[in-house]
Amino acid sequence: MDMSLRQRLVVIGNGMAGMRTVEELLKRAPGLWRITVFGAEPRPNYNRILLSPLLAGEKTFDDIIINDWDWYRDNNIHLVTGDPVVAIDRDRRTVTTAGGVTTGYDVLLIATGSNPIVLPLPGKDLDGVIAFRDVSDVETMTAAAAKGGHAVVIGGGLLGLEAAYGLVQKGMGVTVVHLIDRLMERQLDHAAAALLRTDLEGRGIQFRLSANTKAIHGAERVTSVELADGEMLPADLVVMTVGIRPNAELARSAGLTVERGIVVDDTMQTSDPAIFAVGECVQHRGVCYGLVAPLWDMARAIADQLVGKEAAYTGSLLATRLKVTGVDLFSAGRIDGGEGSDAITLADPSRGRYRKLVLEGDRLVGAVLYGDAADADWYLDLIKDGRDIASMRDMMVFGEAIAAGGVTSPSASAAALPDTAEICGCNGVCKGDILRAIAEQNLTSFDDVKGYTKAASGCGGCAPKVQQIVASALGASAVVPTEKPICKCTHHSHDAVRKAIVEQDLQTIPDVMQALDWRTPDGCASCRPALNFYLLVAWPGVYQDDPQSRFINERAHANIQKDGTFSVVPRMWGGVTNSTELRAIADVVDRYEIPAVKVTGGQRIDLFGVKKEDLPKVWSDLNAAGMVSGHAYGKALRTVKTCVGSEWCRFGTQDSTSMGIALEQMTWGSWHPHKVKLAVSGCPRNCAEATIKDFGVVAVDSGWELHIGGNGGIHVRATDFLCKVDTDAEVLEYCAAFLQLYREQARYLERTAPWVERVGLASIKAQVVDDATGRAALAGRFRYSQRFFQIDPWAEAAKGHQAHEFRSLVPAE
Amino acid sequence: MVTWTDVCAVTDIPQQGARTLPGPDGQIAVFRTASDTVFAILDRCPHKGGPLSQGIVHGQAVTCPLHNWVIDLETGEAVKPDQGCVRRYPAKVVEGRVLIVTVPALTEAA
Ligand code: SRM
Ligand SMILES: Cc1cc2nc3c(=O)[nH]c(=O)nc-3n(C[C@H](O)[C@H](O)[C@H](O)COP(=O)(O)OP(=O)(O)OC[C@H]3O[C@@H](n4cnc5c(N)ncnc54)[C@H](O)[C@@H]3O)c2cc1C
Ligand code: SF4
Ligand code: FES
Numbered sequence: 037m038d039m040s041l042r043q044r045l046v047v048i049g050n051g052m053a054g055m056r057t058v059e060e061l062l063k064r065a066p067g068l069w070r071i072t073v074f075g076a077e078p079r080p081n082y083n084r085i086l087l088s089p090l091l092a093g094e095k096t097f098d099d100i101i102i103n104d105w106d107w108y109r110d111n112n113i114h115l116v117t118g119d120p121v122v123a124i125d126r127d128r129r130t131v132t133t134a135g136g137v138t139t140g141y142d143v144l145l146i147a148t149g150s151n152p153i154v155l156p157l158p159g160k161d162l163d164g165v166i167a168f169r170d171v172s173d174v175e176t177m178t179a180a181a182a183k184g185g186h187a188v189v190i191g192g193g194l195l196g197l198e199a200a201y202g203l204v205q206k207g208m209g210v211t212v213v214h215l216i217d218r219l220m221e222r223q224l225d226h227a228a229a230a231l232l233r234t235d236l237e238g239r240g241i242q243f244r245l246s247a248n249t250k251a252i253h254g255a256e257r258v259t260s261v262e263l264a265d266g267e268m269l270p271a272d273l274v275v276m277t278v279g280i281r282p283n284a285e286l287a288r289s290a291g292l293t294v295e296r297g298i299v300v301d302d303t304m305q306t307s308d309p310a311i312f313a314v315g316e317c318v319q320h321r322g323v324c325y326g327l328v329a330p331l332w333d334m335a336r337a338i339a340d341q342l343v344g345k346e347a348a349y350t351g352s353l354l355a356t357r358l359k360v361t362g363v364d365l366f367s368a369g370r371i372d373g374g375e376g377s378d379a380i381t382l383a384d385p386s387r388g389r390y391r392k393l394v395l396e397g398d399r400l401v402g403a404v405l406y407g408d409a410a411d412a413d414w415y416l417d418l419i420k421d422g423r424d425i426a427s428m429r430d431m432m433v434f435g436e437a438i439a440a441g442g443v444t445s446p447s448a449s450a451a452a453l454p455d456t457a458e459i460c461g462c463n464g465v466c467k468g469d470i471l472r473a474i475a476e477q478n479l480t481s482f483d484d485v486k487g488y489t490k491a492a493s494g495c496g497g498c499a500p501k502v503q504q505i506v507a508s509a510l511g512a513s514a515v516v517p518t519e520k521p522i523c524k525c526t527h528h529s530h531d532a533v534r535k536a537i538v539e540q541d542l543q544t545i546p547d548v549m550q551a552l553d554w555r556t557p558d559g560c561a562s563c564r565p566a567l568n569f570y571l572l573v574a575w576p577g578v579y580q581d582d583p584q585s586r587f588i589n590e591r592a593h594a595n596i597q598k599d600g601t602f603s604v605v606p607r608m609w610g611g612v613t614n615s616t617e618l619r620a621i622a623d624v625v626d627r628y629e630i631p632a633v634k635v636t637g638g639q640r641i642d643l644f645g646v647k648k649e650d651l652p653k654v655w656s657d658l659n660a661a662g663m664v665s666g667h668a669y670g671k672a673l674r675t676v677k678t679c680v681g682s683e684w685c686r687f688g689t690q691d692s693t694s695m696g697i698a699l700e701q702m703t704w705g706s707w708h709p710h711k712v713k714l715a716v717s718g719c720p721r722n723c724a725e726a727t728i729k730d731f732g733v734v735a736v737d738s739g740w741e742l743h744i745g746g747n748g749g750i751h752v753r754a755t756d757f758l759c760k761v762d763t764d765a766e767v768l769e770y771c772a773a774f775l776q777l778y779r780e781q782a783r784y785l786e787r788t789a790p791w792v793e794r795v796g797l798a799s800i801k802a803q804v805v806d807d808a809t810g811r812a813a814l815a816g817r818f819r820y821s822q823r824f825f826q827i828d829p830w831a832e833a834a835k836g837h838q839a840h841e842f843r844s845l846v847p848a849e
Numbered sequence: 850m851v852t853w854t855d856v857c858a859v860t861d862i863p864q865q866g867a868r869t870l871p872g873p874d875g876q877i878a879v880f881r882t883a884s885d886t887v888f889a890i891l892d893r894c895p896h897k898g899g900p901l902s903q904g905i906v907h908g909q910a911v912t913c914p915l916h917n918w919v920i921d922l923e924t925g926e927a928v929k930p931d932q933g934c935v936r937r938y939p940a941k942v943v944e945g946r947v948l949i950v951t952v953p954a955l956t957e958a959a
Contacts, residue, residue, distance in 0.1 A: 079930040558883045561905040561912035584865035588903040588914040600900045845870040
């Protein structure tokens with residue numbers, strides 16, 4: 037088709053509703069319209085819902101992109117970002133941007149979303165007072181949180197609580213100020229709100245309910261928030277989450293009918309038939325929405341009309357889930373039954389469980405679930421269908437399995453759903469859509485289904501149900517998610533690359549990139565370190581380590597600090613030290629004017645603020661006292677934490693300190709997919725915290741218990757018990773075998789905890805415990821590799837290895 | 850007149866690496882790519898001042914060691930979605946020597 041003859045569709049707003057409409061249109065008739073998109077944000081289209089997990093550090097920006105730059109290019113969409121539209125000329129059918137670009141349209145789609153409401157308080161314009169709406173707000177919050185301190189969140193609704201949770205996760209103290217006497221009052225009744233409050237207090241969030249904010253104080257930057265009752269809350273950051281207002285100014289100034297939002301009829305047309313509007317900026321049948329579910333229906337209705345079909349949107353029923361990890365909360369429909377309604381409740385406060393169903397006659401009209409929202413979809417379907425529930429009324433509060441009589445298996449219940457049952461509320465995907473996509477597009481896996489239908493790509497709450505449907509249509513094997521590519525430079529996954537390295541005998545990073553068709557000339561900061569690691573595990577003693585493919589810490593053998601200086605951590609075997617080592621450290625601190633000295637959580641000493649050019653001298657002096665690198669900077673063996681054990685402790689059953697030192701001497705210098713920490717405790721009181729380490733050893737009267745896969749970091753995970761052994765030699769052999777298995781199997785940047793969960797404890801036991809020959813072979817490969825890696829990198833650098841790394845250039849003049 | 854300063858031999862900089870030298874506006878980072886092109890920019894990330902010279906170099910870009918912004922060495926601009934720009938200094942290789950221009954007034958126009 038001739039490009040210039042096609043009708044022109046212009047979209048204002050590169051957000052969720054606008055792009056969903058474009059996606060729906062492309063699905064129906066790719067190439068039919070010439071599409072131009074204007075977005076005020078300097079980014080491709082991302083999933084706004086997932087800003088909460090982005091803030092909490094549970095997702096990255098890449099994870100939340102819906103359509104990346106390539107998508108626009110591949111679909112011939114002209115995308116203008118960072119340049120908002122400031123005027124619409126309806127007579128000439130053009131839009132004009134702030135940057136002065138004017139573009140003509142045949143049909144215009146307004147999808148400008150909404151703006152956060154800013155309370156007209158004194159101090160609202162101070163630095164550090166923000167809303168929670170887009171990626172730049174998350175960046176501001178993340179930067180503020182990096183300095184610690186205290187945040188005040190004004191508004192205890194869904195957004196406010198998700199912001200508060202994210203900030204607590206990032207290490208800030210957080211107080212939520214809420215005008216009403218209960219949290220999320222639009223979605224929760226008193227009982228559920230009280231449980232939620234207790235839960236969130238347990239996560240370190242403080243609350244001031246029934247509290248009104250009077251003023252925000254500070255000179256340039258906010259310092260405190262004053263409440264109406266006079267209380268002053270210290271504040272380094274204020275997040276206002278008191279509500280949103282449709283962003284309809286542009287439409288208003290173009291003369292379209294605007295009340296609270298841009299008024300549209302059931303066809304989603306505005307008062308000008310050439311202009312549609314979609315998303316949070318619209319007002320439909322008197323309602324302005326603030327959740328995504330309605331967008332999907334609106335987008336479909338508009339797309340149908342753009343390809344010449346009749347369609348109507350008639351309104352949506354809303355359901356809410358709170359995206360705070362570990363809090364299971366669901367609310368839909370009417371929750372405070374009024375005249376003529378009944379409520380059935382089930383409360384188990386000490387277990388944190390609560391259910392309330394609101395009935396009108398024999399129909400379900402609302403539900404609140406707290407603590408266990410597994411039946412949420414079932415209740416939502418019942419509310420939507422308006423089915424007569426008289427026959428199960430007395431049982432329905434216990435959930436589908438019991439009310440529907442007898443225990444149903446999950447996949448059987450998925451199979452029993454009608455095609456019209458909505459599965460993914462975030463994306464408005466029904467069971468029929470999934471089955472049709474599988475049949476028509478020949479989809480073969482859960483990931484395909486997710487990518488094509490978008491089911492389970494929003495908050496993820498429906499993933500189990502989508503998996504059941506995929507499994508019942510394609511068999512269980514289809515559900516196993518296919519592994520992602522390492523990064524954008526390649527379509528190969530970590531596992532595929534590792535396999536190819538060994539099978540095709542690839543010996544260097546350029547070899548790998550060439551053999552596996554890398555898309556970039558020399559990779560990026562994600563794939564190069566991974567390849568370097570895979571090669572050195574595959575070819576110990578042969579592969580030449582590539583310093584330029586290592587993160588600066590591993591290249592400079594020290595941890596970079598935020599001001600560009602470095603920290604230095606010498607090894608203290610098993611946490612044991614003596615006067616010579618301490619004196620050497622003290623001397624180094626004086627000699628190089630090292631500003632800070634701290635005892636670490638890993639039982640050794642960290643010297644902070646060392647200038648880069650001083651590093652080789654500091655190391656040389658420490659080496660002279662017999663100390664070597666602690667690898668506190670590496671994806672490597674870090675520390676072996678010990679307790680005093682039987683040598684001194686009245687409870688000690690074995691010499692845990694010596695065991696720890698032996699383990700550290702065997703394992704130091706080894707490189708791993710991620711950092712590795714060990715610990716040895718002298719008795720089950722476990723003072724060395726061995727049960728949150730990658731490999732933990734706990735002494736018992738008759739020997740040693742071995743534990744694996746613990747993690748104390750972002751997500752705490754206690755170890756799994758591997759086995760019990762009798763002798764010290766066995767501890768060493770099992771440890772070497774376990775670590776080698778991890779080195780050979782895990783993906784780069786995967787710690788032992790997620791690796792154990794991915795491959796399963798059984799598979800590790802089979803290889804490390806049950807198969808004695810295999811174990812010996814693994815341990816042998818570990819020890820062989822150690823012959824090449826137990827070289828102190830500090831001694832090397834002090835001797836002048838990689839000297840350029842530490843020296844500034846002096847221009848010849 | 851533009852003054853080109855001889856700062857080092859190309860081989861003094863590791864491929865896919867960088868060295869630094871003091872300049873009028875702060876440390877200057879001189880990069881050498883895998884294909885031996887050299888670039889000079891201020892050693893200060895537009896995000897939070899991270900030392901770009903310490904980052905991983907790939908293609909004609911460097912990834913900042915502090916928070917992983919990617920800076921295009923040719924334009925000095927952060928690769929989207931990030932936004933920001935770092936000062937560039939003209940740089941070239943003549944007979945195996947790296948020459949750069951550091952006079953502040955000239956660098957902007959160049
Ligand atoms: C120095 C120390 C804190 C202290 O003052 O005590 C520390 C400091 C850092 N930790 Fe840690 N961690 C320290 C013990 C811990 C512990 C406690 C422990 O090992 O017993 C943990 C939790 C246990 C665990 O790892 O399971 C811990 C969990 C983390 C995490 C989260 C890891 C996770 O799996 O979730 C990170 C981030 C990462 O590695 O990606 C991290 C990252 C960091 C980094 C490297 C941040 C960075 O990338 O720059 C810090 C470097 C400081 C520096 O410049 O030296 N640090 N870090 C501790 C050094 C121990 C040592 O002697 O080597
Ligand atoms: C932190 C957070 C968590 C959320 N969690 C949930 C949840 O769990 N469940 C749920 O259902 N909903 C949730 N929401 C709400 C959901 O994100 C919104 O309902 C949805 O994004 C609305 O889509 P939209 O396209 O109408 O608006 P947006 O996604 O905001 O898109 C509008 C876009 O238009 C751009 N724009 C505005 N004016 C102009 C102009 N003049 N020119 C060019 N571009 C312009 C804006 O920059 C914006 O990018 C959440 C929202 C936030 C902020
Ligand atoms: S030392 Fe560890 S816990 Fe402390 S600020 Fe750094 S990364 Fe966070
Ligand atoms: S300072 Fe460079 S990315 Fe933050």
